[in-house]
Amino acid sequence: MADVGQYLRLVLDGADYLLPSTASVAIEQRDALVPAENGAGPVLAWRQTRSGRWPAYGLNASFAVSRPAHWQRAVFLDAAGQPIGVVADEVNLLGRGDMHVAPFRPLGAPPTRFGHLFNAAWVDGYRITFVIDPRSLAGFLRSLGGAA
């Protein structure tokens, strides 16, 4: 059974983010995915399944669409039965250990119509690692298009 207290550490363009491990429906290595044919679109690769294919998007550290060169894996989130993914330089499962994850709401208007991208933060002394809100990220990725 998945531990709701565990997090995946995603490295996007050199920046660390956390994702609740329960939000991931699949993690695939790069060589298990099919590269997207349209090199200019937001989708970098696809996970082929029996029932269809799941898109994986590339984002930079600022969550802008990008085409990172050195990504290794894609993490797929459930999105109303239509999994959708983001590629990462690294993906690790972190044990709970001494992690202190505190609720956090970014200031200002949400950057997407799906709400704020983060809803908590791991505070380790002065160091901050934001925890991604899976529903917001899935909605945001879906809004990027290119998955038709």
Add this chain to the structure above:
Amino acid sequence: MSTVVAEERIHSLEIPLAGASLLVPSAAVAEVTNPVKLFPVPGAPAWVLGVMGWRSQAVSVVSFEALLGRPVPPLSEDAKLVVFYPVAGPRASDFYAVLSIAEPRPQPVTSSSIETEDPSRLPDTPFVAAGVLIKGRALLIPDFEALRRVFYP
């Protein structure tokens, strides 16, 4: 019989900004700290400089200059981060901080030590409630309700 009424003194803090200073009640300030590494928040407005770890919490750091539509000053060695108690946000724990270009100064305020600044000389912004003159120097009083509205729209 005469009655002597003690003049009320409000303990306040002057927070130096680039090109202006804020005047806030000392009771609104939780701590003044040295600058630490700020972690940028993707998608945040330009007035959010980043987030810092403080007392096991993630605290957003705000540039009041940017809220006024002015350039954000560079982070100098003299800069300080002024951590404010939460405005009435979603959680009682939502502290926030304002970047100050120098050490804030205690500024005891009495009715006889201040004058009201001409409103026409104040920045055209909802984030300033009023201005006062202390010894001829203009200080801006932030509108905390307006800050709450922009923080948590």
